[in-house]
Amino acid sequence: MGEFELLARVWERLPQAGPRVTLGSGDDAAVTLPGGATATTVDAFVDGVHFRREWSSLAQIGHKALAAALSDLAAMGAQPGEAYVCLGVPTDLDEDGCLELLDGMAALAAATGTTLAGGDLTRAPALLLAMTAVGHAPAPEDLVSRAGARPGDVLAVTGELGGAAAGLLLLEGANPHSVPDSGNERRFEALRDRQLEPRPRLAAGRALAEAGATAMIDLSDGLGGDAGHVAARSGVRLAVDAAALPLAAGLAEVAQAAGRDPLELAASSGEDYELLVSLPEERFTAAAAVKEAEGIELTRIGGVQAGSGVEIRLPGGRLLRPAGYDQLG
Amino acid sequence: MGEFELLARVWERLPQAGPRVTLGSGDDAAVTLPGGATATTVDAFVDGVHFRREWSSLAQIGHKALAAALSDLAAMGAQPGEAYVCLGVPTDLDEDGCLELLDGMAALAAATGTTLAGGDLTRAPALLLAMTAVGHAPAPEDLVSRAGARPGDVLAVTGELGGAAAGLLLLEGANPHSVPDSGNERRFEALRDRQLEPRPRLAAGRALAEAGATAMIDLSDGLGGDAGHVAARSGVRLAVDAAALPLAAGLAEVAQAAGRDPLELAASSGEDYELLVSLPEERFTAAAAVKEAEGIELTRIGGVQAGSGVEIRLPGGRLLRPAGYDQLG
Numbered sequence: 001m002g003e004f005e006l007l008a009r010v011w012e013r014l015p016q017a018g019p020r021v022t023l024g025s026g027d028d029a030a031v032t033l034p035g036g037a038t039a040t041t042v043d044a045f046v047d048g049v050h051f052r053r054e055w056s057s058l059a060q061i062g063h064k065a066l067a068a069a070l071s072d073l074a075a076m077g078a079q080p081g082e083a084y085v086c087l088g089v090p091t092d093l094d095e096d097g098c099l100e101l102l103d104g105m106a107a108l109a110a111a112t113g114t115t116l117a118g119g120d121l122t123r124a125p126a127l128l129l130a131m132t133a134v135g136h137a138p139a140p141e142d143l144v145s146r147a148g149a150r151p152g153d154v155l156a157v158t159g160e161l162g163g164a165a166a167g168l169l170l171l172e173g174a175n176p177h178s179v180p181d182s183g184n185e186r187r188f189e190a191l192r193d194r195q196l197e198p199r200p201r202l203a204a205g206r207a208l209a210e211a212g213a214t215a216m217i218d219l220s221d222g223l224g225g226d227a228g229h230v231a232a233r234s235g236v237r238l239a240v241d242a243a244a245l246p247l248a249a250g251l252a253e254v255a256q257a258a259g260r261d262p263l264e265l266a267a268s269s270g271e272d273y274e275l276l277v278s279l280p281e282e283r284f285t286a287a288a289a290v291k292e293a294e295g296i297e298l299t300r301i302g303g304v305q306a307g308s309g310v311e312i313r314l315p316g317g318r319l320l321r322p323a324g325y326d327q328l329g
Numbered sequence: 330m331g332e333f334e335l336l337a338r339v340w341e342r343l344p345q346a347g348p349r350v351t352l353g354s355g356d357d358a359a360v361t362l363p364g365g366a367t368a369t370t371v372d373a374f375v376d377g378v379h380f381r382r383e384w385s386s387l388a389q390i391g392h393k394a395l396a397a398a399l400s401d402l403a404a405m406g407a408q409p410g411e412a413y414v415c416l417g418v419p420t421d422l423d424e425d426g427c428l429e430l431l432d433g434m435a436a437l438a439a440a441t442g443t444t445l446a447g448g449d450l451t452r453a454p455a456l457l458l459a460m461t462a463v464g465h466a467p468a469p470e471d472l473v474s475r476a477g478a479r480p481g482d483v484l485a486v487t488g489e490l491g492g493a494a495a496g497l498l499l500l501e502g503a504n505p506h507s508v509p510d511s512g513n514e515r516r517f518e519a520l521r522d523r524q525l526e527p528r529p530r531l532a533a534g535r536a537l538a539e540a541g542a543t544a545m546i547d548l549s550d551g552l553g554g555d556a557g558h559v560a561a562r563s564g565v566r567l568a569v570d571a572a573a574l575p576l577a578a579g580l581a582e583v584a585q586a587a588g589r590d591p592l593e594l595a596a597s598s599g600e601d602y603e604l605l606v607s608l609p610e611e612r613f614t615a616a617a618a619v620k621e622a623e624g625i626e627l628t629r630i631g632g633v634q635a636g637s638g639v640e641i642r643l644p645g646g647r648l649l650r651p652a653g654y655d656q657l658g
Contacts, residue, residue: 022366022469026475026562027405027474027475027476027562028368028370028401028402028404028405028474028475028545028546028547029368029369029370029401029402029404029405029407029462029464029472030368030369030370031366031367031368031405031469031472031474032366032367032369033365033366033367033469034363034367036362037351037360037361037362038360038361038362038363038367039357039358039359039360040358040359040361040411040413040446040447040461040463041357041358041359041447042413042414042415042447042448042449042459042461043415043449044415044416044417044449044450044451044453044459046417046451046452046453046454048454049451049452049453050451072357072358073357073358075357075358076356076357076358076360078358082369084369084371084461085371086371086372086373086415086459087373088373088375088457117369118369118370118371119371120371120372120373120459121373122373122375122378122379123375123378124373124375124378124455124457125375125377125454125455126453126454126455128417128453128457130371130373130415130449130459132369132371132413132461133358134369135358140351140360140362143358143360145356145357145360146355146356146357147356216357217357218357233355233356
């Protein structure tokens, strides 16, 4: 099967295009009627860098690539609209494999109300996905940048941290059952799922934007590094109380089995795709109602101060210096 | 230098953002105010598949990747707006190399009024670029799909064909100076440029859309294959008179030196990035005024008939069966 036939098979499996898409796949470009403001993000996923085919099903790889792109839209408080995929196919991935991957992507697209509106398919030396996701909002001021955190704001985070890192340790062979009272296997299954099938916090992102978030970012590189982006763009200092970090269930046991510090994992490891948000003190209660939007907690983890940089203070006063993700990859 | 510093160095070299971009690079997503209809296309470029680093400067690779994406916008008759790049960087490409590549891309962006509004940078096993280009038009009906060709329409093409293929033959070692009266070297330099630095026909595309084009496509895969897409989407037959094809200057000599048929090259080889357009007979004269828009000719090469498929008739009546590009890559 050639490129054109494979694309045709892909497109015919996709759900109905969203209301903004007036001309879908199969032309030179997709035509949309965006309305107000759009948020556009691009995200590359490369085998051996962002995922490993031996750990993930192809459907999970497709899911995760789209999830990471949608997570950027969540961090803007945008409503997801359209996604586009460039798929680079190595010689050892056949057509059925491509379709399995795209089915995984399409399932998340359908679950989030995203239209897969176009794509490109090419040979490549390794499996790679370059995702483009476009989100919508009535006006630019409805979207939340990284630049608006102000001294006095509360700093909060959605959900739990360190789960994706714990899942990675499990995939790498950590054995938490060597730890006394490690509990049952289901928690560890959930941690692997966090790593392999992350869920973008789209409803939470929109709820936080409406509640008055002043700055927001998704935790793809890790709290330390991502908080650093907010601090730099907002021109403020972010002070985090490490004891307040909401740790993923089972993280402590996995960390112990792997000889790692759970707080360090929660503060510096990537791919949790939770949202870090700043907002005025008087808006925090309203924002915590995000739990009703997506069933996840909003946890206060610190505050915004005048100054620069990020400070993560451990119980006892020692400062944690989380490893940065400041490298290619 | 890490990813963040390199991206910062890139963004600071970019020209001022266009009027639709309200939040540029460095946040979770770029924020734009599109206005009417948008046309969005994604296009992957992989070393060894779409280009060879030994033939192209890095600036040319950056240029060509963006040019190919913008060519899809030209084929819609859209005004280019924003572009986004996922850059996959192999270990043997250093930061200065990345900047040279992005400078080449930025130069074409500036020349075409395109804002490079975002990007992602990652390690990859080979140099790869995944481009997203977004174009604009007042309304969806101002954009030209592949689906509107009607029996009785004239079929026409912009510029010259076969130039990129001749350039590729030259890069592969064809020596046209072995052919008597091959003329001077400058023509062959121009053919190499066609291959390495294609120019998207943006002004021509908009002029043809305004002149009443019923269907349009850019010739990236070759006339035979691309005409096939128009025929399939429009539900018509496209009849091409091969003798009418506008051959690139120097193509005949290069083809002879390489033992190839120039008409076959013009009809089936890709990457000319000219526009194939159908339009009602009475609109052809107005459309030919595209020459004033971009200094390139519009040449009548055939017509649209009831039926299906593409017919390319050689002088003497024999039918040319151009090799398709119906494969990955």
